[in-house]
């Protein structure tokens with residue numbers, strides 16, 4: 318047997334180490350479709366419980382929208398279940414191209430190419446367009462899939478301090494000897510909920526002859542006045558060279574991602590990007606649902622407006638009850654607890670109060686920056702938010718952290 | 733503190749610490765295991781050392797352990813400068 322006792326024992330020790338470090342991840346089984354209220358079985362085998370969900374990326378509440386579901390069902394009838402092929406052999410239907418065109422119009426770019434996921438888009442895009450003569454300069458808090466994509470690319474790598482235009486400028490100066498410079502950032506940062514300073518970034522890109530890449534996974538559909546994204550919010554529509562985004566969050570929440578941007582760059586991805594070339598096409602049922610999502614987000618801003626109002630209410634509410642939140646313009650609202658154990662304890666007690674939100678701590682976020690990340694949705698009604706705030710108040714009081722600032726929480730709980 | 737360590741410490745402070753943060757570090761602060769520098773942003777430190785001290789740091793020497801404090805980095809630079 319090739320799976321030796323030694324291998325088994327050593328993997329077992331690795332798992333034990335993960336457990337001891339408090340980093341062991343367990344899935345929670347959800348028995349209902351996604352909505353503000355979900356039925357969760359946790360721990361496995363326990364009776365199902367209905368809790369209010371504050372940790373989904375279901376920003377627009379479209380994950381189980383009846384019109385999206387109906388469109389997906391119709392797509393299933395008309396175009397079948399599977400494609401059994403990558404895109405360029407026999408995996409492209411008319412609706413794939415239609416969705417790409419819809420995304421191009423929505424994002425305000427020149428062209429778009431679908432990928433199996435945004436992780437795949439990020440994994441493939443850099444290698445397709447850059448080589449040893451070039452440099453990639455990334456914000457230090459970009460998503461893990463961007464880090465992976467950069468590692469797969471032979472261009473030089475550099476990073477700048479999170480959100481720091483001054484540091485980015487130094488890096489651009491330092492790399493003037495390269496052929497191409499690509500600035501890489503998330504539009505909305507998933508752990509902090511803050512926005513990249515895209516106006517300043519685009520200006521620097523022009524000054525120092527660089528291209529700009531933005532991952533809009535936590536922005537597409539709701540950030541900006543008509544929900545087109547961080548570039549709309551920052552007034553730089555049309556000035557971003559490469560956008561990647563996902564269909565797996567606000568835009569229906571199923572799966573799929575894309576690279577959207579300058580025509581030649583998108584075409585080079587079609588020719589060279591490995592996840593596009595070597596992984597199966599997005600299923601017709603998902604493409605059909607996503608086309609309906611595009612109809613909905615382009616027909617009305619009602620859902621993103623509701624999300625914005627919910628976000629404002631939630632941010633004001635948490636602040637009023639005396640919790641320490643990270644400021645920002647997005648529906649990702651981190652409640653700062655600094656101490657990792659405290660974050661876990663608070664998340665567990667919130668769950669006891671019927672609120673599902675997750676604690677994050679090192680290495681997912683920096684040491685001493687543990688937090689509960691809450692995410693708002695247009696699916697939340699006032700009643701959900703009020704119950705959420707009441708639960709945070711109860712649990713916050715129990716741990717004596719209401720009205721306490723960072724230093725006071727650190728004094729009470731350490732780091 | 734000798735000049736080599738001071739130059740490296742200055743670079744690390746400028747390159748990795750928040751301008752408005754309250755963090756202070758010394759030559760013995762754990763950089764990588766302490767979560768101040770991650771392996772992803774370590775590349776600029778390596779490039780700085782190679783350029784400033786006219787050395788080439790082979791991948792096997794650019795380990796998280798060897799880069800874990802200014803003192804260790806200075807030792808690595810000295811060793812490579814002496815051609816060992």
Ligand SMILES: Cc1ncc(COP(=O)(O)O)c(C=O)c1O
Pocket residue numbers: 433434435436437439460462503507532534535562563564565572573574
């Ligand atoms: C910023 C960012 N980019 C990319 C992804 C990956 O998207 P997908 O689920 O489509 O692979 C995520 C999802 O977690 C993300 O947060």
